[in-house]
Amino acid sequence: MTIASSPVARPWRRRARSRSAINALINLVIAAFALAPILWGLSTSLKPTQDILVYPPQIVPERPTLEHYAMLFQTGIQTPIINSVIVSVGAVLLSLGIGAIAAYAIARLPFRGKTVLIFFIVALMSIPLPSLIVPTFTFLANVHLSNSLTGLILLYSAYQIPFVVWILYSYFLSLPIELENAALIDGYSRFQTLRKVVLPLSGPGLVASGLFVVTFAWNDFVVAVAMISSGESKTLPVAIYGYLGFYGRDWGPLTAAAIISILPVIAVFVFFQRYFLTGMTSGGTKS
Amino acid sequence: MPAGQAVPRGPRTSRFALRPDERRSLGFILPFVLIELALVAGPLALGFYYSFFKVEYFQLTSFRGLDNYWRVITSPMVLGSIGATAIFSIVALGLTLTVGMALAVHLERDSRWNVAVRAVALVPYVISMLVGSLLLRWIFSTDAGFMAVVLGPIGLGDHSVLANPGSAMAALVFNAVWRDSAFAMIVLLAGLKSIPPSLYDAARVDGAGAFYRFRRITLPLMRLSILIAVVRLLIHFVNVLTFSLILTGGGPNGATRTTGLALYELGFVEFKLGDANALAILVFLFNLILVAFNLLLFRERRRAP
Incomplete structure (x- = not known):
């Protein structure tokens, strides 16, 4: 189908663009769901012991260290x-x-x-x-x-x-x-x-x-x-x-x-x- | 038979006598068959034997007949574990299939992005189950402060997910959905891709909406893939051990002790090898039913064009 590429069909294109934005958002949610526990574990492993239990938790370690490794x-x-x-x-x-x-x-x-x-x-x-x-x-x-x-x-x-x-x-x-x-x-x-x-x-x-x-x-x-x-x-x-x-x-x-x-x-x-x-x-x- | 003399089709003495070419073929598959007999069939046979005895430190002290079986199936721990396993398996199966199907439909086209997102979704499946459950245990623990941030807005900031029977079971199900949805996606994608696109085009021309197309074309034509996913997930969920051992430890109060965990505890914590083998044989027999379904589906898929 070539309708989408013809200049007359502008609304089509806009809809396609907002659709791909939604798709990208869904993809982001999927990736976050799959990777969050792993990234959170990685972040914890890089924090000094006294920073691990602070509330609210630091998403990114503020003082990264390899001491646990x-x-x-x-x-x-x-x-x-x-x-x-x-x-x-x-x-x-x-x-x-x-x-x-x-x-x-x-x-x-x-x-x-x-x-x-x-x-x-x-x-x-x-x-x-x-x-x-x-x-x-x-x-x-x-x-x-x-x-x-x-x-x-x-x-x-x-x-x-x-x-x-x-x-x-x-x-x-x-x-x-x-x-x-x-x-x-x-x-x-x-x-x-x-x-x-x-x-x-x-x-x-x-x-x-x-x-x-x-x-x-x-x-x-x-x-x-x-x-x-x-x-x-x-x-x-x-x-x-x-x-x-x-x-x-x-x-x-x-x-x-x-x-x-x-x-x-x-x-x-x-x-x-x-x-x-x-x-x-x-x-x-x-x- | 004299050496070197070819006998094209002599009268066969026995239906089971080997032809010379077969003898060589069997030599090729013999190591494989032997290792399976020794390390899969052998242990099952020995476990079956042990299941009739009272066992103390590997000594078979007295013959008990079916007593071990009776004690195992009437023990509150095992009965409770069967209930927990049933709840876990059914809920986890439903959610994993749903999420897997949504992923498959969303990521069906082989665009570069979709292939990358599929790979990311598969990461929880390819890493060790132990580590996956360990990381989730950290997230769900009250120490992490992670759940307090998530549950705070709905007024459950102090709720300890793993200390409450209902939410501990929910966490167990979450572990399954997190790890196995992408597996379901891969199985379902195979079925999804085998549907000819012309069917959708025809339905679209006839004015069928997206939901109608999904219900009337996608679902019926994916029957086999869906069944394969169901059976394979069920085999995995019914026997699950790592999730419950690592994430919840079976607690609180045995609410999440699955049958796999009960089996593990009988054998390796309480060291009751007679009882444990009896339960293992029962679980194995149940598994054989599921495996038989898997074989039926395998045969059907082979016959399909």
Whole structure:
């Protein structure tokens, strides 16, 4: 329609402009609603302790300081951060390894029962984790894997491989099959074809599923708090939960720890936004 | 079968015997199947076994049959938690869906601004649930002075949100809406975008207003996406643990103790592993119903063109 751009249709244009002003206002409200708790936490984490409880509250810290962050690092928040990094990296490597091979088989290799397997994958993706933690703790304690990062890596992989398989399965299906056929004719085995032909072409699929696993492992609290109790294997969310009991109403260090936990996630999310959506629309629930 | 000799289609001895090409395929999926059996099915089986025993410090002391189940479903704590979970799930579902739908409709076009606002709306969903609830707990606490500023004008400046059963439940629902509306938006956007624009044009030519178009075109054609969002949100809300553990701690007086939290307390605060596993199995069985719905919807979506 070209009416809006013709000079005769002035009222149209004015209406369009006021409409876009309203849209901008709504967008602002959405952003404020989503970000206010985070920005308020950031502001609190930058205030000296005596300014945190003043009324009326300062929206922007008047005397910004990093003392709470410094205090956290002096009291050893490095250990849980490193634990969270180890768990995240371990879970990504294990789930991408096992997941890629399984996804390739489902996408390209013949076997009976494939439909059943696909339904199992969707079912696995939708099992909510809080309902699993008691039996899982019972099990891990029996095989002496509770309270260990290895146990956590194995659990995270088990919970995330269905998502990895699902994302990579649809990605592999979208690749041209001719290249694989050529590789097979040249004498590559199926496994070599996957490793040397398919995976190098699957960057976006691997990034999407890898990010999904990393954010899950980095963010997870429910599984970790049930499996981990000792200080030296605590992951960052479990450590923050511990701070909640320890610092109580001392919100400076608490909000600082919260910001430390979410900054990397927000940074990754900003850079790789579209990959996140691939994982989210894949049919499961994450909690 | 002699090696190297190709047997095109010999008489099959068993329906379940593997063809050679299948054997290799199964090798590819075996690690995946094994890890799921070991770490999802295994624990459930063991938990099921434990649920019939009296357990003291991991020792199965005596067989109790269904006693654990009976005690769990008649305990006031669990019954109260089921009521709290039902209220929370229904209200949170309704509000999250409504806000999600409003967001989806408002941000439907893929303009640069809309894509950016969608990303901002998703931030509460991508950060850790623990941190989200922690930050909300700080906002709702009386110490922050934040709620006093917000509620002051309506004469509730002294009201402690988390110390009152009704407003604590409202805060819990707020946590859900804050975090999960954008998730609902993403699911609903997929459905919204699959509606051909020509339908709207035709309706507009026929003189249909915006509300009428929404009710008669948008809603019916989005049936599947809406159902998917409902089921996926319900699975998440019915099992919620982090919101109630961190934001309200289940209080005041158990008013916001969801079943997920009751399960957590039975297992990891009171260390009653027999009772906790019995409740876990019951919750899991209920979840299976929701998962079955999810599978039905998945099948329907696959069949759709």
